[in-house]
Amino acid sequence: MKVLAAKSLCRAAVALTVLMHAPAWSQTADAEKRSLEEVRNTVINLLQALVQKGVMTREQAEAMVADAQAKATADANARAAKDAAESDAVRVTYVPESVRKQIAAEVRADMKAEVTQEVMAQAKSDGWGVPGALPGWIKGVQLYGDVRARSQGDEYAEDNATNVYRDFQAINDAGGIGPAGLDALLNTTEDRNRLVGRLRLGLRADLGNAFSLDMRIASGNMRSPVSTNQTLGNYGNRWEVAVDRAAVLWxxxxxxxxxxxxxxxxxxxxxxxxxxxxxxxxxxxxxxxxxxxxxxxxxxxxxxxxxxxxxxxxxxxxxxxxxxxxxxxxxxxxxxxxxxxxxxxxxxxxxxxxxxxxxxxxxxxxxxxxxxxxxxxxxxxxxxxxxxxxxxxxxxxxxxxxxxxxxxxxxxxxxxxxxxxxxxxxxxxxxxxxxxxxxxxxxxxxxxxxxxxxxxxxxxxxxxxxxxxxxxxxxxxxxxxxxxxxxxxxxxxxxxxxxxxxxxxxxxxxxxxSRGAWLRLRYLTANEIDGPPLGIDVWQIDLNGVF
The missing domain is CATH 2.40.160 (Porin)
Incomplete structure (x- = not known):
């Protein structure tokens, strides 16, 4: 990028110097003046574009113009002295218009290619034109996540024991068996069918020197460390989301x-x-x-x-x-x-x-x-x-x-x-x-x-x-x-x-x-080992999406 910028600056300087000599070469026709004026404007516009893109400062551009003018004056004086010393030399002060147009076209094309290449590289590097483009440090940040939609069926064996298995979590939350009421007992007989969703969204960031951080939020409508499931069917209420990960890594x-x-x-x-x-x-x-x-x-x-x-x-x-x-x-x-x-x-x-x-x-x-x-x-x-x-x-x-x-x-x-x-x-x-x-x-x-x-x-x-x-x-x-x-x-x-x-x-x-979507079918069947009869079959159909 810096090399392209340097080349563009050099070409702009050369073009300016040439243009400062223009009055000595274009005294034969108005067409010549118009052609050279176009080249002059092209170079001036180029300098302004370089200033706007941050490739060079306005002071540098003005200094370049002043330097080109000084060189043009010095060259003119040198030619005058040389002309006086070589009065018998033969000079050709007229350049055909076709040649001048060709030179101007080549200068424009060459400078346009250089500037285009430079600007495209700058745009790719800095993310020009990207909506909401963020600073360079964002390159070390990665978003990741997944969504799962599940249909689940829970089937209980016909010979399961009833009114035996206690829900100790519900009892402790309520403050006793009496306050827990019917929630004090686990369901062992009634089949269930429900839709379940899951959302997880995370961010990883490179902090430099082998340090990084990992953050993730996850859904879940129950107080459970082993489930991020959100049971659907809450009268349209929004899902609950909580912090699932928050760590610094080395x-x-x-x-x-x-x-x-x-x-x-x-x-x-x-x-x-x-x-x-x-x-x-x-x-x-x-x-x-x-x-x-x-x-x-x-x-x-x-x-x-x-x-x-x-x-x-x-x-x-x-x-x-x-x-x-x-x-x-x-x-x-x-x-x-x-x-x-x-x-x-x-x-x-x-x-x-x-x-x-x-x-x-x-x-x-x-x-x-x-x-x-x-x-x-x-x-x-x-x-x-x-x-x-x-x-x-x-x-x-x-x-x-x-x-x-x-x-x-x-x-x-x-x-x-x-x-x-x-x-x-x-x-x-x-x-x-x-x-x-x-x-x-x-x-x-x-x-x-x-x-x-x-x-x-x-x-x-x-x-x-x-x-x-x-x-x-x-x-x-x-x-x-x-x-x-x-x-x-x-x-x-x-x-x-x-x-x-x-x-x-x-x-x-x-x-x-697809690249980030897959289907899962799963069947789980289990029975108790030592306790009263409790057989449970679980059917799950999952549609998963991950990025």
């Missing part, structure tokens, strides 16, 4: 890509890897701090860690308690390895440990409420709970978790490609090491058997990306999760309609419709 990469570091602070997506949603729901967002270190063992590919180890650790506050130092936390760590064999095969293994601190309930003294804060802020269903109220009024129940949750987790994923089609096989296992039957008995007065294991197997076949028309992927999985294997608040919210103490499978099919 991602330095070492020379040669042998080492990578990922630091996140704020509210961000799940930093841990797994096979499916056995441990964490896909919509769950983590709050706190996490750090991931990855090391390429051999460094053969500078663009991807083909054979590497990774370590992730994090601390995530769950609930800050104003009148106690026993805040609720999740501390987690995960160690894994990933290996690529050629361009078509990838193997990943990961093992983690996740400890929840201060989430177990504490029973109040008679008629007291001091330990009400030990009740969880969110529950789905499945975990063992007990009433921490100690009142003579039996209608003021408040339920909290009976056991501790210290979860060991291991997962394995194998991805094998056959051209554009990939076969992915995965498995995951969880075990709650924090459960102690005697400790639970001392806390609740009830002898409760240990049910603390869970596992899942998953298979998918198809294209890894659904960004092409008619691209496809079929998948299936089987899941078995006992009641206290994981925290029911954070596990998958679709399987068995959320929670633990469930076993069953899912089948699904994805079909690409």
């Amino acid at each position: 991602n330095p990469i070492s020379s040669g890509h042998r080492h990578e570091f990922d630091l996140r602070l704020g509210r961000f997506n799940n930093p841990f890897v797994g096979v499916n949603e056995l441990l964490w729901d896909g919509d769950l967002t983590f709050e706190g701090i996490s750090a991931t270190y990855a090391m390429d063992l051999f460094g053969n590919d500078p663009d991807r860690m083909e054979r590497g180890l990774f370590l992730t650790a994090g601390a995530f506050p769950l609930q800050e308690v104003a009148l106690s130092s026993d805040d609720k936390w999740l501390f987690g760590g995960q160690l894994g390895a990933e290996f690529a064999f050629g361009q078509q095969t990838r193997l990943r293994f990961a093992s983690g440990y996740f400890a929840y601190e201060n989430i177990t309930g504490v029973r109040n003294v008679p008629e007291g409420t001091l330990f009400d804060f030990t009740a969880p802020e969110f529950l789905q269903k499945g975990n063992t709970v007990f009433d921490i109220r100690n009142d003579t009024d039996n209608s003021t129940e408040l339920f909290a978790l009976a056991g501790k949750y210290e979860i060991a987790n291991a997962s394995l994923l194998l991805d094998v490609g056959f051209g554009s089609t990939h076969v992915t096989i995965g498995g995951e296992y969880v075990k709650n090491l924090g459960w102690e039957t005697e400790d639970v008995f001392n806390r609740t007065g009830a002898l409760i058997d240990e049910r603390t294991e869970g596992y899942e197997f998953a298979v998918s076949v198809g294209q890894p990306s659904l960004s092409a028309l008619w691209s496809w992927r079929a998948f299936m999985s089987y899941r078995y999760v006992e009641r206290d294997a994981v925290l029911d608040a954070f596990t998958d919210s679709d399987f068995h309609l959320g929670g633990t103490d469930a076993k069953g499978y899912q089948l699904g099919f994805d079909l690409g419709l």
Whole structure:
């Protein structure tokens, strides 16, 4: 750009100098004066355009004109002196009009091409003509988002138990079973069909020196950390939208890509890897701090860690308690390895440990409420709970978790490609090491058997990306999760309609419709493991759009 500007300035200067000599060459005809005047005006207009576009200042343009005039005067004086010294020399003072027109046309065409090229480059660089064009820093900002329209059907088995399963979240919110009324019981018999929508809109911005930020808002009309769904049918009321992500990231990469570091602070997506949603729901967002270190063992590919180890650790506050130092936390760590064999095969293994601190309930003294804060802020269903109220009024129940949750987790994923089609096989296992039957008995007065294991197997076949028309992927999985294997608040919210103490499978099919749209069909069926009969089938048809 600067080179083009310099060339244009040089040509403008030359043209000005030539024009300043014009009176000495154009004394033979008015036509010559008009032709040269046109060239003069062209150059003057060019200088004005360069000033307006910021290529040069007005003072520089005026100085150029003055300099050209001075050179023209000096050249005229020099020619006069030379003419006096060479009085017998023969001079031709007349230039044919055709030659002058040709010279003028060439000057105009040459200067026009240079200026056009320069202006086009400037326009492309600065975004001229773009409505609402923003400053240069906006180049480091990226908008992203997705919209999902879903039709969902929930079907309950005919032999399901009735008036048995309690909605502990509704009871805690209402302040007891009595105040909760009919909401104190979960629906176990009435089939449901509904339309559900989801909106997520995010922004990523490069802050320089490997720093960036990630912000996202998401829809949702329920107080749930594991769902961003908006059930349609609120008499036309607008959707509720809340902050889903707000984080500062630091991602330095070492020379040669042998080492990578990922630091996140704020509210961000799940930093841990797994096979499916056995441990964490896909919509769950983590709050706190996490750090991931990855090391390429051999460094053969500078663009991807083909054979590497990774370590992730994090601390995530769950609930800050104003009148106690026993805040609720999740501390987690995960160690894994990933290996690529050629361009078509990838193997990943990961093992983690996740400890929840201060989430177990504490029973109040008679008629007291001091330990009400030990009740969880969110529950789905499945975990063992007990009433921490100690009142003579039996209608003021408040339920909290009976056991501790210290979860060991291991997962394995194998991805094998056959051209554009990939076969992915995965498995995951969880075990709650924090459960102690005697400790639970001392806390609740009830002898409760240990049910603390869970596992899942998953298979998918198809294209890894659904960004092409008619691209496809079929998948299936089987899941078995006992009641206290994981925290029911954070596990998958679709399987068995959320929670633990469930076993069953899912089948699904994805079909690409365009670069950013695809269709998903999914069927999930699950039954209880230990509790009263509760079979739930879920049908979902999703139309997804992403950018």
